Amino acid sequence: MAVVATVDVAAGPGVGLLPMVSLGPAFAGLIGGWRRTACVGVFAFFLCLALGFYDGVFAERRGYAAVAAVAGVTAAGVAGAVMRQRREAAFASMCSIAEVAQRVLLRPVPRAAGHLRVAVSYASAVAEARIGGDLYEVVAAPAGVRVIVGDVQGKGLEAVETAAAILGAVREAAHEEADLEGVGARLRRAADRALRGEKFVTAIIAEVSPERGAVFLNHGHPPPLLVRADGSAHFPEPTRYALPLGLGLHQAAGPEPYQVDFGPGDQLLLYTDGVTEARDAHGTFYPLAERTGHLSDPDPQAALEALRADLAQHTAGPPHDDAAMLLLRHRT
Structure with a gap:
């Protein structure tokens, strides 16, 4: 997001990099929990607003589309992080049960x-x-x-x-x-x-x-x-x-x-x-x-x-x- 903001400020609104701010919450949902993803999404939302006002793109539809893209990717990232954490918890529970079964079968000599x-x-x-x-x-x-x-x-x-x-x-x-x-x-x-x-x-x-x-x-x-x-x-x-x-x-x-x-x-x-x-x-x-x-x-x-x-x-x-x-x- 820092790279996107820097390039957007330096290149001006004509480049159209504003929707790429949504990459922040997208990657956050892949590697972090839902709280971290939500925090990154909120930061991306306000960053997108600030860049949009700076570039003056809210006079056009593309400014609102960029903000909507950030909000939508954030929501999807939070939902994905919640589902991933649930699967990880279920997998950890299964692994603990399997480990007990394995120790019973091949117990330490x-x-x-x-x-x-x-x-x-x-x-x-x-x-x-x-x-x-x-x-x-x-x-x-x-x-x-x-x-x-x-x-x-x-x-x-x-x-x-x-x-x-x-x-x-x-x-x-x-x-x-x-x-x-x-x-x-x-x-x-x-x-x-x-x-x-x-x-x-x-x-x-x-x-x-x-x-x-x-x-x-x-x-x-x-x-x-x-x-x-x-x-x-x-x-x-x-x-x-x-x-x-x-x-x-x-x-x-x-x-x-x-x-x-x-x-x-x-x-x-x-x-x-x-x-x-x-x-x-x-x-x-x-x-x-x-x-x-x-x-x-x-x-x-x-x-x-x-x-x-x-x-x-x-x-x-x-x-x-x-x-x-x-x-x-x-x-x-």
């Missing part, structure tokens, strides 16, 4: 569980969402620390609903079943009830104890990354992969448990394919095994955040798929 230190990182591919189709859980059971990391086919609310059903079954079975095979059987039955059609969930279930090390059940999920105390890393794989959850067809056998040693100083990273399938601008997959140096920080959460930052730098942008990482570190 314990920083310490038994003989393990735990850290977790999750990045959703859906904008403005903290959860998606990936899932994780850590349960300290009498037989050992039982964990799961899974990936639900698809995205959106349907994937979140499936993840909730799987996590509910895991949390119940982890405390009640005496061995990991029993947890896996309960999980397969829950997935058969929850999943319909060709929907499925890849998952890896682990039981970590000081006596047996780490025991895994792999349902078509990427193998874990085991980082030894000396810095060497490899991916322990089962002798035979089982079908993902939901595709058991009621006749297929479950996965065979397999065991690896897990001692002081060792680290175990469970993740979803959103990590290993992340690509850079040239289409190169993220080399997870080559980036284990980021896990050297004494704080497990800081180490995992460093790895996540490196993953974000590799993709140079937002993730195209949900990416969950769960780090287990043997406490010495």
